[in-house]
Amino acid sequence: MDKKRIVREGYNKIAEKYLKKRLEKSVKMDLVVEFSSMIKLGGRILDAGCGAGLPFTKYLSEYFEVIGIDISEKQIELAKKNAPNAQLLVKDMTELDFPENFFEGIFANYSIIHVPEEEHFDLFRNFYRMLKPNGIAMFSLHSTDDPGSLNPNFFEDKMFWSGYDAETNLRILQEIGFDIIWSKIVDDSLGEEGKHLFALIRKP
Numbered sequence: 001m002d003k004k005r006i007v008r009e010g011y012n013k014i015a016e017k018y019l020k021k022r023l024e025k026s027v028k029m030d031l032v033v034e035f036s037s038m039i040k041l042g043g044r045i046l047d048a049g050c051g052a053g054l055p056f057t058k059y060l061s062e063y064f065e066v067i068g069i070d071i072s073e074k075q076i077e078l079a080k081k082n083a084p085n086a087q088l089l090v091k092d093m094t095e096l097d098f099p100e101n102f103f104e105g106i107f108a109n110y111s112i113i114h115v116p117e118e119e120h121f122d123l124f125r126n127f128y129r130m131l132k133p134n135g136i137a138m139f140s141l142h143s144t145d146d147p148g149s150l151n152p153n154f155f156e157d158k159m160f161w162s163g164y165d166a167e168t169n170l171r172i173l174q175e176i177g178f179d180i181i182w183s184k185i186v187d188d189s190l191g192e193e194g195k196h197l198f199a200l201i202r203k204p
């Protein structure tokens with residue numbers, strides 16, 4: 001099973017339907033506002049898995065220098081229309097090579113959950129490397145362990161998820177060196193993927 005190909009092709013096919021449904025439901029804007037309030041205006045933020053750019057990439061790009069990346073070409077195509085102030089790139093978040101200490105903030109909303117869990121440690125370690133000292137990150141992650149699951153009918157297409165349970169996620173982040181500012185379990189407004197761990201963290 002080519003897990004990343006499933007994610008890329010799945011979002012290429014469902015991007016517009018998924019965006020419409022997400023915008024119909026309540027979004028976690030209060031959490032994004034709290035994240036952004038801890039970063040200096042004009043600072044550089046990585047939006048890892050920016051999707052179609054609404055509402056978060058657009059909001060962040062009004063106050064910060066935002067680089068948004070997504071594995072889906074269609075999502076980036078939509079994001080360029082929806083968040084024109086951001087720099088938007090088709091990239092796999094596990095292969096990023098931005099310089100060390102490059103970002104004031106890193107934001108990853110419902111995106112790491114599509115990365116195979118065996119790649120999470122190296123992904124978090126690379127995020128840590130790219131984040132400046134005192135930089136802030138917010139991640140939404142699995143709250144229960146999922147070594148890898150395939151939904152054959154996610155918006156009428158296939159989709160892949162994977163991730164550790166909440167306790168393991170927080171332990172890994174701390175092992176890498178992040179300070180946990182807070183963590184909380186949040187219901188997914190779509191109801192498709194259950195509850196997720198949201199973590200607001202800092203690189204000392």
